Structure formats: structure tokens, C-alpha cells
Amino acid sequence: MERTTLWDITGVDPDKARAVAAMRRQVATDPDRFWLDQAKRIAWDTFPTVACNTSFDGDVSIRWYEDGTLNASVSCLDRHLATRGDQTALIWQGDDAAISRKLTFRELHSEVCRFANVLCGLGVRRGDRVAIHLPMVTEGFVAMLACARIGAVHVVLFGGFSPEGIGERLIDSGAVAVVTCDTARRGAKRVPHKETIDAALSHAGTIGAVRNVIVVRVTGDDVPMKEGRDHDYTALVAQASPECVPEIMRAEDPLFLLYTSGSTGKPKAIVHTTGGYMVWATYTVDVTFPSEPDTTHWCTADVAWITGHTFVVYGPLSNGTTTLIYEGLPGWPQAGRWWDIIDRYNVSSFFTAPTAIRSLMRDGDDLPRRYSLASLRRLASAGEPISADAWLWFYEEIGQKRCPVIDMWWQTETAGPMLSAIAGAQPLKPGWATTPIPGLFASITNEKGEVVTPEGEAEGCLCFDSSWPGQARTIWGDHKRFRETYFTFSPGRYFSGDGARRDEYGNLMITGRMDDVINVSGHRIGTAEIEDAVATDHSIAEAAAVGISHDLKGQGIVVFVVARSEKVAPPVGDLARIISERVGRYAAPERVYLVNELPKTRSGKIVRRLLRKIASGETDSLGDLSSLADSSVVPALIAQVTAQS
Ligand code: 6R9
DSSP states (O other): OTGGGGTTTTOOOHHHHHHHHHHHHHHHHOHHHHHHHHHTTSOOSBOOSOOEEEEOSTTOEEEESTTOEEOHHIIIIIHHHHHHTTSEEEEEEOSSTTOEEEEEHHHHHHHHHHHHHHHHHTTOOTTOEEEEOOOSSHHHHHHHHHHHHHTOEEEEOOTTBOHHHHHHHHHHHTOSEEEEESOEEETTEEEOHHHHHHHHHHHTSSOTTOOEEEEEOSSOOOOOOOTTTEEEHHHHHHTSOSOOOOOOEETTSEEEEEEEOOSSSSOEEEEEEHHHHHHHHHHHHHHHSOOOTTOEEEEOOOTTSHHHIIIIIIHHHHTTOEEEEEOSOTTSSSTTHHHHHHHHHTOOEEEEOHHHHHHHHHTOSHHHHTSOOTTOOEEEEESSOOOHHHHHHIIIIISTTTSOEEEEBOOTTTSSOSBOOOBTTBOOOTTOOBSBOTTOOEEEEOTTSOOSOSSSSEEEEEEESSOOTTOOOEETTOHHHHHHHHSSSSTTSEEEEEEEEEOTTSOEEEEEESSSEEEETTEEEEHHHHHHHHHTSTTEEEEEEEEEEETTTEEEEEEEEEESSGGGOOOHHHHHHHHHHHTBGGGOOSEEEEESOOOBBTTOOBOHHHHHHHHTTOGGGOOOOTTBSOTTHHHHHHHHHHHHO
């Protein structure tokens, strides 16, 4: 407790506090005016006359700026050419410290136009989906903006997905083209991107709608190219014109789909649209993580996550800020690599995830002390709860007690930070995501979705009372699931799926997911995705996956499986492999336990709470077992787990 009383260390500037209070008052009294003012932050072809037209009731319909027209790439590129065309837009640091690349806004504009023309030449049209499956290289960045330029909808796929996972997403999204690479570097290893795409396309039987695969040469490794389908990125781009007239889109035309995990096995593609998303990305980056003209902004998130979309690509570029991407791992080839990059490029805004902070803390305090880190001015963290200890380490050792640490809470569905302190306008509180940003109104409800305590201390489920421009519009092809997942729990509100606590001042702390989603190193994984993967082994009768606390990853996965017959039970190592193969290596479980039976309620529901306790070794606090159909299952389970640990 002693240490957390340091929470107002970074000071509050009364002028800034007053300005933020005025913003909050304006949203409360005239939300349309407030959000139309925010819309002025981006470039429009036709400026909208209406802000929000949304209903969380009935079928749920979310529309923002609907009579506006624009092209997202114009806000990120064209409008900066006159004022900062020669300023660096993108810094790329290769895995090899000696290799890096800088692109000015003008150069990035040309590259984007060239690739946009390539896509057009391959027959990609407005509204078509294009999958992007690349490591952190400039071409991924270019491909996203090139899609936006021609009105195609990008679907960035994480490099760690398995061929099955990719195949499923290619079919679900109906992607017509894939942009991938030969292989990617990951420390001493190579990740076989092209091979994964080939396997995904053959796994899908027919290749769905995919007609073209564009291959970026990242490592130069030899990979098979299929005549007529596969193309070399460099060869195509070399012949393309550096001018491309942007396609003018309606505000509500989709800009991108991004897959995330929910409580059922089927991954869901969250749909974000053009106008609202662009306003939101530009506004949230500026209000939470503002930049001065010389700011170099580095958010370490992979572009395959929402944080990468908003805080690496669209938000910084739209604000005219230099953004940095790094191809490699934080500790490769030696620890301290990140600190070296901060010094080398004078990074001023640095944003990362708690899982990275925890692992960097393990390297010891001496390591960052060998670097200057004097360029840093602000720090941020998102993706998982950050403990007060990790927050303080980040503040003291990296920010050298000079930079505020902003803990931002957000989701793929929210597209940008929803809870975040505004540094300088309010005190920071280690371990707390603090308050909704100006424009938003949060509620804590009970388990039935009712607001019992509108103000003051409370604990329960985190909901939002009104819409925001960057709110997800639907789940691709499944609006019913969208409505049921987010809008039925507390009618008239958006339900986040997270639990939260509120203190007497209105600060919020996230207590974790309330649904069957596990957060491993900031990656959302549905328990059902893991269970479905295990179920493909026919010797398995049933499986239950749970998340347990893990020092480095935040949460780790433990799977309990019941074999159809003892005689044909597969070795547990095989099951771990199946999960890695079918879901992705990031979902590899910590442990797999083969047990005779799972604890169930009388209505047949698996009681995960008990499995979590047993997997964590907390067997002396199992709580009430009276809801179980057969409580004798529990001692048998404990004995089997102990024997296999
Ligand atoms: C941005 C991102 C969303 C889930 C979310 C919550 C967890 C994110 C957090 C946090 C505590 C924070 N989460 N930020 N928990 N404090 N600052 O991570 O999006 O991949 O969709 O995950 O991550 O549980 O519901 P996404």
C-alpha cells in the first residue's frame, strides 16, 4: 500500500484539468457538437452534418457521420504532403541492428499508391476483402493503407495463426487476395509464412475466393511459387505508377475486419467502418498520447492486433506523427534491444504491454540503466491488467520518474482506448485504468446487468452507456451474435465482457474477463477454441480449458481432458501439439491433465471455477460444492492432477 500512495506523483496542471473538464461537460450537454468538432481532426471529401445515429435496442444499429464521405489514406498521407512531406512518417528497424529504413510522408504516399495500383491491376475492387499476413515490415503497413486507398477491406491475420486458423478466416471473410512473405525472422528461428498460406489454401479444399497471393521477400528464403496465383511483390510494385486517385468512400463503408476471440469456438471478425474509425483513431491517440512536432512514437504491438491498427498505423499517421516499427524480439540477439532502439531514434512516446514489461523486469534494473532513455516523455501500457509493481517499475526504471505511465483499457471492439488517464489533467493510479476518456460514460452493473450503485465504490461488470465513433458495427456475417454478445446483458448499454472495480473518486480497475476468454500475453483466446481443437482427436470424449495466473504471460492455459476409453488415451504431449497446430503456437497449454471426469452442475455445465482452483493448487478453498451433480468427482480429480504434476 505504501508504494501505491505515490499515485499523484506526476502532478496535475490546473489549466489542463479545466480544459478536460470542459470537454466532459460539452459531451454531456451537446454530444453532437462535440463529436462533429472531433470530426474536424481528419480530412473529408464531404464533411458530415450528423454525428451519431445509433440504437442499442432492437436489432442494434450503429452509424456515425453517415452523410460524410472520405478516404482514410488521405488523412494519413495526402493531407500532410504540403506541410510535412519530407518528415519521416515511418521508421523501420530490422531484426539486424545494422538494417533500418526511413520513409517520409511523401515516400510512403508513393509506395502506398504503387501497391494500390498493383491491387487494382489484379482485379481487387472496392469492398473486396484482402488478407494481410506479414511480420513487422514496411510492406504490411503499405498494404493496409493501399487497401484503404482503393476502398478494399483489409483483414490483417496474425503470423502465429495455424494454417487451419488462417484457412477458416480466409473463408469466413471471403478474401480475394492474400499479401504474405517468404519467411519471417523470429530470433534464431524462421517462421514459414508462405508455407502456412499454401497449407491454409490447400486445407480449405478449394481456395475459397482467393485468386492472388502476393509474396514479399523478407528473408530471401526460397519458397515455391504457384504459376498464375502467386506474384512477387517487388516485381509488381516496380512496374506500378506512384499516383493513385483515392476511392471516395461513405463514412459507414467498412475499412477493415479484425478477428478476435469470444466465448464460442468460431473466431469473430469485428467490423470497423471508415469515418467513425478514423475520427476515433485520430482523437484517442491525440487525447491520451499527444505528440509534439518532433515526437517519435513507438507502440510495440503487432499490426495484427487492434492496438497495432490504431496506435501504430492510423492514429499516429493521421496526427502527422513519426511512427516506428521493429521487426524483431525485445531480447534478441541480446537483452536491452528495445532500450537501444529508444536511444537510437530518440523515441519520445513508448507504448507496450504488461506481458513485455514483466519479462523485461526479469532482466534486472541494471540493464535499462546502461541506456540513456532521456528522449522518453510518456509511456503507456494496454492489453492486460498491469500490476502496481509493474507500473512502478516502468515508471521508475524506464520513465526515470519523469514520464507519466498511462494504463489504457480497450478492446478490438472499441478500436481505441476507452479508459485512460489524461496525463496532467488527473492523478495516475498504479494498476488502475482510471476513468473513461472524454466522450464516454461507463457503468458498473451487477451480474444481472442492473446499475445498482451509479456512483462511488462498486464492483461488477463494465458497460458503456452510449456509443462512440470507433465502436464495432457488427460481426462480419453474424449480426445476431453481435447483438447477443454485447447488447442483451444490460439493455441499452454496450457490455464489455470485463469485470471492473470503481473507487470513491470514480477511477476504474479492470478485474479480468467475465466470460470464457483467456488472456495469454495479451492474446485473447476463447476456451472453446482450445476445446474444439482437442475434440478433433477422436480418442477424446471431452475437454475443458481454463486460464490460471502466470508470472510472465499474465495467464497460462491448463486443459483437462477425458478420454473415450482409458486404453486409447493419447499422450498428453500430442494434445498440446494439436492445440498449437490448430489454434496457433501462442495457445500452447502449460499443462494437459488426463482425468476420468469433469466437475459438472446438475444441468451438465462444466464448473470451470473449480478446475481453475485445482489447476492453481488452491484445493483448500474450493468453496461450495453443492451445485455439483456428483461431488465425489472432486477428490478423484485432485488426486489425478497431483499424480500428473
Ligand atoms: C487492446 C486489446 C481486449 C481485452 C479486454 C481486457 C484486456 C485490454 C487492458 C485489459 C486490463 C487494460 N485488456 N487492456 N485489461 N487493463 N489496460 O488488448 O484488445 O485483444 O481485443 O483484448 O484485453 O480483458 O477485454 P483485445
